[in-house]
Amino acid sequence: MRVLCAGDEFVGNNLLADAVRAEVPAEPEFAELSLPWPVEPFGPVGGVHEASGTEDQVIEALAGAEVAVTQMAPFTKKVFAAAPGLKLVSVCRGGPVNVDLPAATEAGVAVTYAPGRNATAAAEFAIGMILAAMRRISTSSAELLGGTWRGDYYAYPNAGLELEGTTVGLVGYGAIGSRVAKVLVAFGSKVLVADPYAQREQIAADGAELVELEDLLRRCSVVSLHARLTDETRHLINGERLALLPEGAVLVNSARGGLLDYAPLPGLLKSGRLGALALDVYDVEPPPADWALRDAPNVIATPHLAGASRQTAERAARIVAAEVGRYARGEQLANVANPDVLR
Structure with missing residues (x-):
């Protein structure tokens, strides 16, 4: 299974990859994309809100990926159209505002999120x-x-x-x-x-x-x-x-x-x-x-710091990785933002 870790300066790729390794029995093949948030503020990207990086960066990094774990990467209609092998996007935020949910559902991609992480x-x-x-x-x-x-x-x-x-x-x-x-x-x-x-x-x-x-x-x-x-x-x-x-x-x-x-x-x-x-x-x-x-x-x-604890980043990585583990084992996903995709 190829997994894209699209981390940033808060929930880094090392946290995401280590958490996924702990949940998935067979060592996944990892791809990485490093995003500039929070050093650079998030904003709207391709029709989604509060995202970091560009659609083209995500498309390039997704090549061959079945699963993506991220906090801020934009997952838009354009991105889903360019990644036909993608099956799961696990977002380590309280709500997946960086994901176009209708486009994900149309593409058959389940989107999970991390309630309570911060x-x-x-x-x-x-x-x-x-x-x-x-x-x-x-x-x-x-x-x-x-x-x-x-x-x-x-x-x-x-x-x-x-x-x-x-x-x-x-x-x-x-x-x-x-x-x-x-x-x-x-x-x-x-x-x-x-x-x-x-x-x-x-x-x-x-x-x-x-x-x-x-x-x-x-x-x-x-x-x-x-x-x-x-x-x-x-x-x-x-x-x-x-x-x-x-x-x-x-x-x-x-x-x-x-x-x-x-x-x-x-x-x-x-x-x-x-x-x-x-x-x-x-x-x-x-x-x-x-x-x-x-x-x-x-x-x-203060500059949007309420959720900025190290434990939040670690907890977020564990929550998204747990969803990847459920997916790898064929189990029911816990926090699905677009449940219609599972029907």
Whole structure:
């Protein structure tokens, strides 16, 4: 079996190949393609989103391959048309947004993905962002290193909030949001959840409460976003809904940039209507040089790092390799994004 490892600077070809070797009894024949992400940002390629590299690079590397394992390589209609021997693409991401699923199904190629691969890393990062925003950890550090001692942050009107006793809202309750909730409950927070697909009983068992989104926004001093980005959730948090937040609320987005309408944010921060903003994702990545939030107060901004732990990369490689092992043994695949191809 010939396997293409299309790795990058995060989930490297060595991780992918070693993980596949551990799952496949007979030593596969490997081909490799090294992609430049994350040193170079991902973007749309040939009709798919968030991909790295070019279609022609993938086509050349796929020659004779039956299986491909990747995180960012673009698998488009053009790629599938040029690789008639390809049977499986295993993507080590929470969703295969770099794959044209209808084209894969038409070509008879199963596409798998890796749900939960970065859930621990992203949940821990979100908690860190919440704490940093509530207690001005990042902003006061930057000011001190820049030569300004902000003793006035100890003044009562400027002092931060504790998690214990604070009502925190989570928009989305999947693998990441549910982990965040459990940590917040352990801190002593009252946790509200808005997610139309979540199970009320499970949320209650975790110590949280399921409510409607508008109710959550009105009641929470801190709101953290953890929903998937779909047509339904794009700009879910818009100007109208931001206006529902209590005065001085903290907003955190480490999920997807498209969940949030960024246009109202600079004005809300400058007026104090929004107390602090912590972002790891953006509507445009990286943000442009004239990005309005660069001059807004109380902003924490990190370069899409929530899932960037070594364990995430290792876990992702193991998950995709396990699918390759199932395929090699003729077993049912676990996480198929286009199940119609199996019928």
